[in-house]
Amino acid sequence: xxxxxxMIEETLDPKDWEEMRAIGHLMMDDMIDYLKxxxxxxxxxxxxxxxxxxxxxxLPEYGMNxxxxxxxxxxxxxxxxxxxxxxxxxxxxxxxxxxxxxFGDFLASAMNPNVTIGEQxxxxxxxEVVNWCKQMMHFPESASGILLSGGSMANTTALIVAxxxxxxxxxxxxxxxxxxxxxxxxxxxxHSCIAKAAEVIGVGTxxxxxxxxxxxxxxxxxxxxxxxxxxxxxGYNPFCLxxxxxxxxxxxxxxxxALKLLCEKYDLWFHIDGAFGALxxxxxxxxxxxxxxxxxxxxxxDLHKWMYMPYEVGCVLIRNKEAHRNxxxxxxxxxxxxxxxxASGPDSFNNFGIELSRGFKALKVWMSIxxxxxxxxxxxxxxxxxxxxxxxxxxxxxxxxxxxxxxxxNIVCFRFVNSDKTKEELNQLNKDIVMKLQVSGxxxxxxxxxxxxxxxxxxxxxxxxxxxxxxxxINETIxxxxxxx
Ligand SMILES: Cc1ncc(COP(=O)(O)O)c(C=O)c1O
Numbered sequence: 001x002x003x004x005x006x007m008i009e010e011t012l013d014p015k016d017w018e019e020m021r022a023i024g025h026l027m028m029d030d031m032i033d034y035l036k037x038x039x040x041x042x043x044x045x046x047x048x049x050x051x052x053x054x055x056x057x058x059l060p061e062y063g064m065n066x067x068x069x070x071x072x073x074x075x076x077x078x079x080x081x082x083x084x085x086x087x088x089x090x091x092x093x094x095x096x097x098x099x100x101x102x103f104g105d106f107l108a109s110a111m112n113p114n115v116t117i118g119e120q121x122x123x124x125x126x127x128e129v130v131n132w133c134k135q136m137m138h139f140p141e142s143a144s145g146i147l148l149s150g151g152s153m154a155n156t157t158a159l160i161v162a163x164x165x166x167x168x169x170x171x172x173x174x175x176x177x178x179x180x181x182x183x184x185x186x187x188x189x190x191h192s193c194i195a196k197a198a199e200v201i202g203v204g205t206x207x208x209x210x211x212x213x214x215x216x217x218x219x220x221x222x223x224x225x226x227x228x229x230x231x232x233x234x235g236y237n238p239f240c241l242x243x244x245x246x247x248x249x250x251x252x253x254x255x256x257x258a259l260k261l262l263c264e265k266y267d268l269w270f271h272i273d274g275a276f277g278a279l280x281x282x283x284x285x286x287x288x289x290x291x292x293x294x295x296x297x298x299x300x301x302d303l304h305k306w307m308y309m310p311y312e313v314g315c316v317l318i319r320n321k322e323a324h325r326n327x328x329x330x331x332x333x334x335x336x337x338x339x340x341x342x343a344s345g346p347d348s349f350n351n352f353g354i355e356l357s358r359g360f361k362a363l364k365v366w367m368s369i370x371x372x373x374x375x376x377x378x379x380x381x382x383x384x385x386x387x388x389x390x391x392x393x394x395x396x397x398x399x400x401x402x403x404x405x406x407x408x409x410n411i412v413c414f415r416f417v418n419s420d421k422t423k424e425e426l427n428q429l430n431k432d433i434v435m436k437l438q439v440s441g442x443x444x445x446x447x448x449x450x451x452x453x454x455x456x457x458x459x460x461x462x463x464x465x466x467x468x469x470x471x472x473x474i475n476e477t478i479x480x481x482x483x484x485x
Contacts, residue, residue: 014066023066034078035085035099039464042441044083051076083444087464088473091446093248093276095302096462097310100371104364105310115358117335119345126362127346132369133315136282137301138294144321146352147303147313147362151275152193154300154316157353159184159197159240161298162269165323166239175202180237185209185227187219187254189247191273216406217252219244219259228266240269245290245299246277249448249457251388251411253277256292263297272299275314276461277409279306282378285385286409303365306381306410306461313361325351384410384460387470391458394474400481401474404455413448413455416481427454433480443473 014020054076084094113122130145139145148154164171167182175182182203186194188210198208209231211224228238243259244252256272263270272278272293278301280286281293293299302314318324329351337343350356369377392407395414404413415430430447431454437443445458456477 020066023070027070030074031102032099035102038085039087041086043086043088043444044438044441045080046439047080051080084462085464086444087462087466088443088469089462090458090460090465091444093305093459093461095304095306095308095311096464098308098368098371098463100368101308101310101364104367107367108360108363111360111363113360115360115362116350116356117337117345117348118342120342122360122362123346123349125360125366126349129362129365129369130315130317134317136374137278137299137317138281139299139317139319142321143317143319144324144352145315145317146349147315147358147365148353148355149312150304150314151191151273151300151302152196154302154314155191155193155242155271155273155275156197156200157316158271158298158300158318159194159201160354161318161324161327162240162271163201163203164327165320166269167237171327178237180235181207182239183207183209183231183236184240184242185211185224185238185268186242187211187213187244187247189213189217189219189249189252190242190244191248191275194242194273213252216408217247217250219254221255221258221262225262228262232266238266238268240271243270243272243296244277245272245274245293246280246409248275249411249450250405250413251277251407251409251459253289253408256290256296260292260295269298270296272296274299274301276302276305276459279377280381280385280409282374283382283385285382306384307365307368307377308380308461308463309365309368313365328352328354380463384462384465387460387465387467388412388458390467391470391474394470398474398478400478404450404453410460412458413450415453415455416477418481418485423452429481429484430454430456432484433477436480437473437476442476443469445473
């Protein structure tokens, strides 16, 4: 006899759909205004203690009205955004997003598919976006790829493939039975995610040889080759070389052609970290310099950086699809596919990466590229490169400012100088300038250290920036520098 006790029939859907529709419309309208008017707002604001306290609430036991939740969002969350939607945000390397990208994420959330397996349209959209990425990088049609949360995951995924392909049995045995210790190479300017990836794949930071750089921050080829030779003679197993298509500090592009030749000579997997720089391949100015990307075994790049997509979405492409699949494929019973029905469809994306559950991040990319067309993206990237050159000229023209690295791609590193100040005093002064620029809401550059000097670092992956934004940055920097003397 079935126990007919009272069953819970409630769902998490709204009781009043019309009320939910109204609040949804309000949110959409507000966010359109927010983006439309963002240029007139401060780039960044310090977060008041009241908001920090508010955001330490106890776990809510019972729900509250959607309108009230939205009011709290508007009071405590929206005003203290990071700011990378603003035209004068140039910190780290952060993209701007677009309204169509917002809609893409909204629609993807409403559909809410898990884009890993099955006969469902999102699988085909995802595949198509990866194919477009291959076309952007001029990778062969036979190559494979996967969309990931960002550059760190894209680089790590490539290095897992590199390890499993280049070091026999490493997938099965890990690093347990290796007679020769594996080593890999990159420059000292390479992003820290490569070191993390080296740790993840069992090579360890000690197995990652960080090669010195030239004055322009590109990898020193003589030193690289000498290190490879030394490693071979000492009985190590060199298996992978990571080239930079745009270093995070200064935008330096390694001599990728020479790196490719070294990879052929010493039988190394050639991976390129092109987190933002690879996309400059779309421009006339950089297409030749970045052409060797087409010859790499793998390349990682972010669509949320220089394709201005809302966070998060990055991509890795792998030339050898079989090597890619062999690195990750698993076929447990609960993921078996059928010749028809829901469990048919494209090869599961789980066979090409670590993640099983995946959101529909491809939709915002698909919609955005269709909205703008790839030529428009190339033009925006070109615009940011021009802006970096313009800013460089402004720095060079002013004798209170000094360029601290050659400008490459979209990154300008400079500082305020004064001959009466010591190096340490100048470091502190420039740090104060950066903080004051940020706190005043005028602009958000970030910083780095180059040759022991504190640098104001401007990385332009921002389609909203216009020329006058850079004039303002320079004027305010000089004004602040003089006032702090
Ligand atoms: C050159 C480079 N590689 C890798 C990364 C990491 O990318 P993500 O932050 O998307 O994980 C970055 C981030 O700025 C980068 O500039």
